[in-house]
Amino acid sequence: xxxxxxxxxxxxxxxxxxxxxxxxxxxxxxxxxxxxxxxxxxxxxxxxxxxxxxxxxxxxxxxxxxxxxxxxxxxxxxxxxxxxxxxxxxxxxxxxxxxxxxxxxxxxxxxxxxxxxxxxxxxxxxxxxxxxxxxxxxxxxxxxxxxxxxxxxxxxxxxxxxxxxxxxxxxxxxxxxxxxxxxxxxxxxxxxxxxxxxxxxxxxxxxxxxxxxxxxxxxxxxxxxxxxxxxxxxxxxxxxxxxxxxxxxxxxxx
Amino acid sequence: xxxxxxxxxxxxxxxxxxxxxxxxxxxxxxxxxxxxxxxxxxxxxxxxxxxxxxxxxxxxxxxxxxxxxxxxxxxxxxxxxxxxxxxxxxxxxxxxxxxxxxxxxxxxxxxxxxxxxxxxxxxxxxxxxxxxxxxxxxxxxxxxxxxxxxxxxxxxxxxxxxxxxxxxxxxxxxxxxxxxxxxxxxxxxxxxxxxxxxxxxxxxxxxxxxxxxxxxxxxxxxxxxxxxxxxxxxxxxxxxxxxxxxxxxxxxxxxxxxxxxxxxxxxxxxxxxxxxxxxxxxxxxxxxxxxxxxxxxxxxxxxxxxxxxxxxxxxxxxxxxxxxxxxxxxxxxxxxxxxxxxxxxxxxxxxxxxxxxxxxxxxxxxxxxxxxxxxxxxxxxxxxxxxxxxxxxxxxxxxxxxxxxxxxxxxxxxxxxxxxxxxxxxxxxxxxxxxxxxxxxxxxxxxxxxxxxxxxxxxxxxxxxxxxxxxxxxxxxxxxxxxxxxxxxxxxxxxxxxxxxxxxxxxxxxxxxxxxxxxxxxxxxxxxxxxxxxxxxxxxxxxxxxxxxxxxxxxxxxxxxxxxxxxxxxxxxxxxxxxxxxxxxxxxxxxxxxxxxxxxxxxxxxxxxxxxxxxxxxxxxxxxxxxxxxxxxxxxxxxxxxxxxxxxxxxxx
Numbered sequence: 001x002x003x004x005x006x007x008x009x010x011x012x013x014x015x016x017x018x019x020x021x022x023x024x025x026x027x028x029x030x031x032x033x034x035x036x037x038x039x040x041x042x043x044x045x046x047x048x049x050x051x052x053x054x055x056x057x058x059x060x061x062x063x064x065x066x067x068x069x070x071x072x073x074x075x076x077x078x079x080x081x082x083x084x085x086x087x088x089x090x091x092x093x094x095x096x097x098x099x100x101x102x103x104x105x106x107x108x109x110x111x112x113x114x115x116x117x118x119x120x121x122x123x124x125x126x127x128x129x130x131x132x133x134x135x136x137x138x139x140x141x142x143x144x145x146x147x148x149x150x151x152x153x154x155x156x157x158x159x160x161x162x163x164x165x166x167x168x169x170x171x172x173x174x175x176x177x178x179x180x181x182x183x184x185x186x187x188x189x190x191x192x193x194x195x196x197x198x199x200x201x202x203x204x205x206x207x208x209x210x211x212x213x214x215x216x217x218x219x220x221x222x223x224x225x226x227x228x229x230x231x232x233x234x235x236x237x238x239x240x241x242x243x244x245x246x247x248x249x250x251x252x253x254x
Numbered sequence: 255x256x257x258x259x260x261x262x263x264x265x266x267x268x269x270x271x272x273x274x275x276x277x278x279x280x281x282x283x284x285x286x287x288x289x290x291x292x293x294x295x296x297x298x299x300x301x302x303x304x305x306x307x308x309x310x311x312x313x314x315x316x317x318x319x320x321x322x323x324x325x326x327x328x329x330x331x332x333x334x335x336x337x338x339x340x341x342x343x344x345x346x347x348x349x350x351x352x353x354x355x356x357x358x359x360x361x362x363x364x365x366x367x368x369x370x371x372x373x374x375x376x377x378x379x380x381x382x383x384x385x386x387x388x389x390x391x392x393x394x395x396x397x398x399x400x401x402x403x404x405x406x407x408x409x410x411x412x413x414x415x416x417x418x419x420x421x422x423x424x425x426x427x428x429x430x431x432x433x434x435x436x437x438x439x440x441x442x443x444x445x446x447x448x449x450x451x452x453x454x455x456x457x458x459x460x461x462x463x464x465x466x467x468x469x470x471x472x473x474x475x476x477x478x479x480x481x482x483x484x485x486x487x488x489x490x491x492x493x494x495x496x497x498x499x500x501x502x503x504x505x506x507x508x509x510x511x512x513x514x515x516x517x518x519x520x521x522x523x524x525x526x527x528x529x530x531x532x533x534x535x536x537x538x539x540x541x542x543x544x545x546x547x548x549x550x551x552x553x554x555x556x557x558x559x560x561x562x563x564x565x566x567x568x569x570x571x572x573x574x575x576x577x578x579x580x581x582x583x584x585x586x587x588x589x590x591x592x593x594x595x596x597x598x599x600x601x602x603x604x605x606x607x608x609x610x611x612x613x614x615x616x617x618x619x620x621x622x623x624x625x626x627x628x629x630x631x632x633x634x635x636x637x638x639x640x641x642x643x644x645x646x647x648x649x650x651x652x653x654x655x656x657x658x659x660x661x662x663x664x665x666x667x668x669x670x671x672x673x674x675x676x677x678x679x680x681x682x683x684x685x686x687x688x689x690x691x692x693x694x695x696x697x698x699x700x701x702x703x704x705x706x707x708x709x710x711x712x713x714x715x716x717x718x719x720x721x722x723x724x725x726x727x728x729x730x731x732x733x734x735x736x737x738x739x740x741x742x743x744x745x746x747x748x749x750x751x752x753x754x755x756x757x758x759x760x761x762x763x764x765x766x767x768x769x770x771x772x773x774x775x776x777x778x779x780x781x782x783x784x785x786x787x788x789x790x791x792x793x794x795x796x797x798x799x800x801x802x803x804x805x806x807x808x809x810x811x812x813x814x815x816x817x818x819x820x821x822x823x824x825x826x827x828x829x830x831x832x833x834x835x836x837x838x839x840x841x842x843x844x845x846x847x848x849x850x851x852x853x854x855x856x857x858x859x860x861x862x863x864x865x866x867x868x869x870x871x872x873x874x875x876x877x878x879x880x881x882x883x884x885x886x887x888x889x890x891x892x893x894x895x896x897x898x899x900x901x902x903x904x905x906x907x
Contacts (some may be wrong), residue, residue: 011818012818012819028543028545030542030543031543031545032547034547035545035546035547038545038547038769039545041767042767042769042770045767045811045813045822046767048813049813050813050814051813051821051822053819053820053821055335056509057334057339057341057508057509057510058339058341058343058344058508058509059508059509059547059548059550060344060550060551060649061649061652062343062344062430062433063339063340063341063343063344063508064336064338064339064343065334065335065339078652080648081652085649085652085653087652087653087655089655110479110819111818111819114819116335116479117335117336118335118336118456120336121336121337121338121444124440124441124444125444125445125447125448126448128441128444129399129441129442129444129445130398130399130400130441131445132395132398132399132442133320133323134316134319134320134323134395134442134718134719134722135391135395135718135719136398137391137394137395137397137398137399138394138398139394140353140393140394140396140397140398140403140411141353141355141410141411143397143398144408144409144410145402145405145409146405146407146409147405147406147407147409150402150403150404150405153400153402154402154427154428154434157402157427157434157437158428158430158433160433161336161338184400184402185400188400188402190397190398190399190400191400
């Protein structure tokens with residue numbers, strides 16, 4: 001098939017960027033989108049032009065490295081699909097495709113399509129864990145986790161940390177990312193002792209980097225793992241409760 | 255000239271055997287006794303020691319987190335933008351542990367036995383036994399961290415079976431077990447980063463190992479965003495940088511996975527053991543075309559419920575649904591009735607290759623075999639099958655546009671894992687004092703073939719439960735010694751080596767891209783040192799690699815500069831290392847005149863085509879010493895003694 005690409009080129013974090021157009025007259029519909037960029041880069045190198053920088057690694061939709069706005073959609077047109085798992089058969093022959101980096105204040109551009117997503121790590125650092133130092137764990141089957149709970153926690157834990165939710169959000173909010181981690185840990189029995197501190201710290205950290213959530217729901221649509229926006233409701237509920245919970249009385253719950 | 259006489263000029267053999275420093279005593283008390291015998295560093299003194307960890311996958315993240323918890327000052331380097339991206343994340347099927355929760359006869363001894371046998375008797379018994387012992391602690395640790403393992407309705411942990419075992423000992427989190435275990439280790443790591451005990455450097459790639467008086471004392475790394483070349487100094491260096499499967503260009507490894515950290519340590523004197531032990535995973539999506547950038551694995555767990563078959567007729571062009579039951583050959587079940595579709599990976603891969611080579615391959619370019627779920631769907635219902643494998647089915651459909659619920663999957667083997675790696679002793683220390691090597695980067699536990707669901711086990715065993723003990727044994731006598739200053743000449747020299755190398759790539763101004771060279775190398779090693787190897791093919795590879803390497807250095811085109819993100823420049827260093835490593839891998843394969851595990855020499859097979867070992871001459875780990883690029887290396891042999899597992903021809907029939 002024949003495709004035209006408009007790709008964002010930016011030499012460095014402080015450089016001014018601009019779109020450049022490239023013609024790809026003969027590509028196969030069986031190619032993945034990243035293989036299209038590989039092919040473009042080979043052509044650019046041949047013409048003594050610097051290749052397009054972009055983040056990618058596993059190409060199986062699990063590492064969360066790839067991150068492209070394709071025609072204004074995070075990871076492109078396929079639902080529940082990361083850029084690396086998007087195939088050209090999803091595009092119309094002869095069309096023009098616009099490719100940009102994630103656009104968010106918290107994700108500064110490093111070069112071309114590559115951005116700095118360290119802010120997501122900072123959210124995890126502030127509470128996205130269960131404190132269980134190595135060696136201190138009891139036998140795994142001493143902690144019973146009802147199947148429904150384990151399944152729901154797994155649904156949330158499937159987040160790959162790509163940042164598509166932030167890129168898709170008109171407010172550049174990171175609610176879905178944060179909610180996914182909070183829900184994964186707060187749903188599980190192991191996560192209860194740190195539940196209220198976790199949600200408080202993670203939300204506070206999130207708000208120091210990212211915009212606020214106003215329930216647009218774009219994040220859920222963009223998420224390559226189709227993580228449910230319901231987890232944001234759970235995040236909000238726990239965050240609210242954390243404000244008045246007397247944490248000393250937690251074990252009195254009944 | 256006979257092949258034998260030809261090869262003797264290619265390397266020297268060291269006169270003395272290599273000592274793995276395995277502690278004395280019976281196999282099941284070695285580790286317990288050794289833990290007591292090792293020197294300790296008291297809690298207040300731990301903060302006086304600085305440890306550099308390179309790599310943030312399961313082994314690196316778990317090690318850095320555990321060392322940080324103990325109180326050591328840890329520096330972690332990862333070339334990713336976040337530690338969570340490491341390729342451990344892509345492991346699908348599960349993690350083994352000898353919990354015997356299924357009441358089906360599992361035990362530490364059985365896991366140990368299966369692993370030694372599965373490795374075709376080319377691993378070090380004592381290491382494997384320790385691995386089996388700590389496997390149970392790993393599950394406890396991960397469950398406590400909140401890893402959402404699959405559960406039974408009563409809330410207890412669920413298990414499934416994997417290849418090479420007749421018990422169900424594999425714990426899993428849907429088809430994303432690697433992801434969930436890595437996120438567990440990553441969250442423990444980030445907790446330590448927050449507490450200040452681990453200093454994390456992202457997008458920072460190690461390019462040199464630094465030695466001082468023969469001890470590993472630091473590394474030189476490049477900041478992949480600014481190009482800054484920087485020295486890091488410590489009392490010990492831990493490499494957890496994964497395997498070298500990408501030497502084949504097409505593999506299931508992530509695109510950036512590489513051998514540079516281990517290869518550069520090798521160039522500084524670390525021995526590289528058994529590089530020819532590479533694992534070809536039987537169930538991957540077949541390659542479709544020239545532009546293909548990587549191969550995608552379909553988890554081994556699928557062989558629990560999928561049946562492998564080909565049409566009995568040669569060149570059968572009917573679609574799967576038109577081939578009646580009587581005209582199908584379920585060749586794994588036929589040839590290996592005891593293990594059936596769950597034979598180990600090396601055995602399955604070779605059996606599949608044989609069918610495709612014989613002309614019974616399926617698919618548009620006849621390069622695959624079927625993996626069929628029809629019977630399981632009928633037995634369990636589509637919903638139960640869907641629940642077990644939904645994400646794998648989705649991934650398959652996304653890539654091939656076919657739904658495995660209706661049409662059987664097509665699969666073919668692909669390079670997946672590398673059992674070889676830097677040689678380490680029982681304490682996971684290389685022959686260079688102070689250099690520890692963990693996970694896939696070392697050679698220690700899997701022999702010539704790794705069993706499914708054992709890579710995650712080994713990475714976490716090394717990081718959570720082995721290194722935190724053994725590193726203290728090395729550090730204790732160094733109390734009071736400051737790390738070597740980064741102003742020392744050893745660091746200045748290493749930095750200038752790195753700068754010169756970068757300058758060289760940027761000024762070559764050749765005609766071919768780095769990827770072009772990588773692809774060419776990949777073709778050479780896959781065709782000649784892939785699933786079947788012979789004196790002829792290996793000699794061919796050894797003749798073709800050196801000129802390609804020379805051409806690379808004269809003709810590579812790397813545009814741009816060092817001072818900004820330059821992904822071609824990053825790849826140039828990695829491919830340059832693969833061009834040296836590939837030669838050693840082929841030499842190792844040529845010298846090992848036997849077949850074992852993933853190493854199949856066509857000259858050495860049984861009458862029915864199974865791998866034929868030569869225990870008399872090759873029951874050793876072959877650890878190579880670097881003597882210069884293109885110069886004959888020196889082979890050090892660590893004899894392998896089997897006192898607890900009886901050496902036998904492996905049979906899965």
